[in-house]
Amino acid sequence: MFAINTCDLFKEDMFPSYLGHEExxxxxxxxxxxxxxxxxxxxxxxxxLEIPALNKVxxxxxxxxxxxxPYQVFLDGKSLAVLKTFTDVGKGRFLMxxxxxxxxxxxxxxxxxxxxxxxxLRDSKPDVFGNAINYFDDPWFGVRKDESTIFLIGMHxxxxxxxxxxxxxxxxWQVGNDGVKNMFSFDPxxxxxxxxxxxxxAADNAVYLLLGQKESDRGYLFRWNxxxxxxxxxxxxxxxxxxxxxxxxxxxxxxxxxxxxxxxxRTLLIERYRYDxxxxxxxxxFPLPSNFQGRAAFFQNKDAWVLYDEGKETxxxxxGWW
Amino acid sequence: xxxxxxxxxxxILIIAALGWGxxxxxxxxxxxxxxxxxxxxxMLWSQDSTEASSGSAAGTADQFSQYLLQSLRSILTRAGYxxxxxxxxxxxxxxxxxxxxxxxxxxxIRWVFLASIQVSEMNLSWNIGIYDAKRxxxxxxxxxxxxxxxxxxxxIDDSCQNxxxxxxxxxxxxxxxxxxxxxxxxxxxxxxxxxxWYGSKDTGVxxxxxxxxxxxxxxxxxxxxxxxxxxxxxxxxxxxTLVLPKGVTDQTVRIPALQKRASSVWxxxxxxxxxxxxxxxxxxxxxxxxxxxxxxxxxxxxYSFTPNAIPFWHDxxxxxxxxxxxxxxxxxxxxxxxxxxxxxxSVLPSSEKLVSRSALDILVEPIWVSLEYHFxxxxxxxxxxxxxxAGTGFLKQGWLEGAGGGPFFFVGVLxx
Numbered sequence: 111m112f113a114i115n116t117c118d119l120f121k122e123d124m125f126p127s128y129l130g131h132e133e134x135x136x137x138x139x140x141x142x143x144x145x146x147x148x149x150x151x152x153x154x155x156x157x158x159l160e161i162p163a164l165n166k167v168x169x170x171x172x173x174x175x176x177x178x179x180p181y182q183v184f185l186d187g188k189s190l191a192v193l194k195t196f197t198d199v200g201k202g203r204f205l206m207x208x209x210x211x212x213x214x215x216x217x218x219x220x221x222x223x224x225x226x227x228x229x230x231l232r233d234s235k236p237d238v239f240g241n242a243i244n245y246f247d248d249p250w251f252g253v254r255k256d257e258s259t260i261f262l263i264g265m266h267x268x269x270x271x272x273x274x275x276x277x278x279x280x281x282x283w284q285v286g287n288d289g290v291k292n293m294f295s296f297d298p299x300x301x302x303x304x305x306x307x308x309x310x311x312a313a314d315n316a317v318y319l320l321l322g323q324k325e326s327d328r329g330y331l332f333r334w335n336x337x338x339x340x341x342x343x344x345x346x347x348x349x350x351x352x353x354x355x356x357x358x359x360x361x362x363x364x365x366x367x368x369x370x371x372x373x374x375x376r377t378l379l380i381e382r383y384r385y386d387x388x389x390x391x392x393x394x395x396f397p398l399p400s401n402f403q404g405r406a407a408f409f410q411n412k413d414a415w416v417l418y419d420e421g422k423e424t425x426x427x428x429x430g431w432w
Numbered sequence: 433x434x435x436x437x438x439x440x441x442x443x444i445l446i447i448a449a450l451g452w453g454x455x456x457x458x459x460x461x462x463x464x465x466x467x468x469x470x471x472x473x474x475m476l477w478s479q480d481s482t483e484a485s486s487g488s489a490a491g492t493a494d495q496f497s498q499y500l501l502q503s504l505r506s507i508l509t510r511a512g513y514x515x516x517x518x519x520x521x522x523x524x525x526x527x528x529x530x531x532x533x534x535x536x537x538x539x540x541i542r543w544v545f546l547a548s549i550q551v552s553e554m555n556l557s558w559n560i561g562i563y564d565a566k567r568x569x570x571x572x573x574x575x576x577x578x579x580x581x582x583x584x585x586x587x588i589d590d591s592c593q594n595x596x597x598x599x600x601x602x603x604x605x606x607x608x609x610x611x612x613x614x615x616x617x618x619x620x621x622x623x624x625x626x627x628x629w630y631g632s633k634d635t636g637v638x639x640x641x642x643x644x645x646x647x648x649x650x651x652x653x654x655x656x657x658x659x660x661x662x663x664x665x666x667x668x669x670x671x672x673t674l675v676l677p678k679g680v681t682d683q684t685v686r687i688p689a690l691q692k693r694a695s696s697v698w699x700x701x702x703x704x705x706x707x708x709x710x711x712x713x714x715x716x717x718x719x720x721x722x723x724x725x726x727x728x729x730x731x732x733x734x735y736s737f738t739p740n741a742i743p744f745w746h747d748x749x750x751x752x753x754x755x756x757x758x759x760x761x762x763x764x765x766x767x768x769x770x771x772x773x774x775x776x777x778s779v780l781p782s783s784e785k786l787v788s789r790s791a792l793d794i795l796v797e798p799i800w801v802s803l804e805y806h807f808x809x810x811x812x813x814x815x816x817x818x819x820x821x822a823g824t825g826f827l828k829q830g831w832l833e834g835a836g837g838g839p840f841f842f843v844g845v846l847x848x
Contacts, residue, residue, distance in 0.1 A: 122835045123734030124705035130741040377835050421828035431738035
């Protein structure tokens with residue numbers, strides 16, 4: 111115990127210790143200027159989009175604010191350089207990559223398809239959601255089942271739902287009338303308590319879906335053995351799950367390196383857990399300044415992460431500590 | 433400047449006065465005898481101006497007489513005795529011993545000074561005797577003759593002083609008056625070359641210097657059982673005054689180590705938030721051990737000891753002021769507080785992909801507090817810091833906190 115505490119003492123710095131892991135940095139004001147975003151826009155979410163086939167990785171930010179439209183800003187995940195800005199993106203959180211299609215983002219009531227290399231607009235599928243938009247508070251993720259079917263996953267009236275998007279031979283996209291399903295009924299009495307936090311498709315094709323429980327520090331990490339299981343008859347599919355702790359801000363991240371969540375006790379830490387066991391077990395942790403405010407996002411297949419320091423309004427690309 | 437001999441007597445009397453009080457002790461050596469006031473002196477004098485028929489000569493004689501009496505009063509007062517009534521005798525007494533004893537016994541005053549002054553045109557002479565009305569004896573006397581000019585005044589002073597010294601010497605050896613110690617006081621101490629003074633260094637008697645941890649003090653027949661004040665003194669150190677409540681005893685008196693008088697101090701240390709580094713500090717004391725200006729320089733690295741981490745280098749230059757809050761300047765445990773301002777230059781070295789970054793952070797400390805434990809030439813210090821970052825560099829604007837909140841803690845050593 112003493113050795114651990116002593117070691118922790120030596121790790122303490124008057125300055126943010128995370129800076130020793132920094133690889134790139136950009137201030138929010140620089141970012142706004144480069145992206146053409148209004149000064150009133152605040153950072154909402156950070157998502158990481160990895161495209162290994164193209165050796166590309168993007169940090170995708172959503173920003174919004176008073177008198178400001180929602181923005182979706184693509185940054186180079188290796189340098190945090192601003193690459194592209196999109197507006198009219200709904201709440202701006204929907205993001206999906208499909209090798210056969212491209213990068214999918216929200217555009218009004220439809221979907222824009224971007225070239226994964228250049229981020230240029232490849233195609234636009236307006237009004238995909240149609241009335242189905244009413245079934246989503248906001249879709250976050252998408253999984254392609256086959257050539258003619260894409261599942262969009264989000265929340266509906268507090269429960270996890272998915273929308274089945276049918277693609278016909280003419281490449282018209284349309285939500286099927288029967289496409290909306292309650293995907294998960296883990297505890298029907300509590301179903302309105304959950305929210306979708308993360309989706310991770312591992313190299314072995316296993317699908318992990320992280321649900322957080324509102325007003326608690328509990329989360330549930332579900333695992334389907336294959337994407338086919340996940341996108342098959344979802345409501346009846348076989349899955350396993352473990353309980354994991356969720357950050358106080360409701361965040362948690364599933365990656366190849368482990369499950370991450372912020373935790374504040376005596377100090378503020380980001381804890382890394384094993385999740386391939388019956389119970390999530392802490393592997394290690396990374397200290398943040400005790401007065402730190404901000405959020406993080408983790409690369410799912412690389413030893414890297416992104417940290418936003420709300421106090422300094424700076425975004426940092428970080429090397430992994432594991 | 434008092435002579436060492438006079439120091440000696442004055443000291444004895446001061447010590448005696450401490451123990452006895454002034455003018456309150458009446459001797460009771462033999463029940464049934466008179467009780468005498470032994471702290472008051474009765475002064476009798478007569479003047480004979482044989483050729484002073486003119487008024488101016490008589491006036492000159494008066495002036496010398498008054499000067500002599502005033503000189504006596506002054507010396508007696510310094511010696512701790514109270515000059516009592518002054519009685520003018522019409523003629524020089526034919527039997528001064530009888531006159532003095534009679535007057536002393538009448539007034540219950542043991543010590544009677546009887547001065548006889550003769551003035552002529554070319555000569556001024558005086559004779560002073562000090563009589564013991566209790567024993568009926570003469571204890572000291574002095575006489576002198578000189579030209580009645582201004583040069584006579586110092587001669588009068590010298591004569592009075594010699595007389596009082598002789599008297600004090602005589603009664604100091606009088607065991608019937610006080611019981612005097614027969615041994616020299618032994619001292620010991622951890623510091624070499626510490627001077628020990630009976631009384632104070634300014635007005636006392638030098639008892640000796642501690643060598644090889646010990647000193648046999650100068651023998652002085654101090655009254656037994658009476659408190660004795662001594663002062664330990666060493667060049668460059670704070671003196672220390674001690675009171676030996678029982679005076680000189682056969683117990684060795686241990687002189688505590690004196691604290692060095694700090695006019696400048698340097699030190700080394702480290703603290704939370706910068707344990708991977710060190711702080712060099714310098715203090716300059718415009719008011720020794722009371723008020724100081726401080727200059728600190730800290731160099732440290734922030735490092736998380738995790739894979740892929742690189743050291744984050746910092747150099748802090750800090751200036752400030754400090755004040756010791758307790759009244760004693762040579763206390764062992766001391767509390768100090770002050771304010772400071774610092775600038776921290778931080779360098780994030782370049783890595784494979786990162787271009788080196790550096791920035792200057794300005795920190796303001798409205799108050800810092802330190803607790804110090806002082807040894808004679810060095811001290812241990814612990815300090816609490818609560819800096820406020822101006823937000824000019826890597827730090828965001830606001831109060832800086834240590835891990836888990838709260839102030840940063842610094843520990844170090846000060847070398848005086």
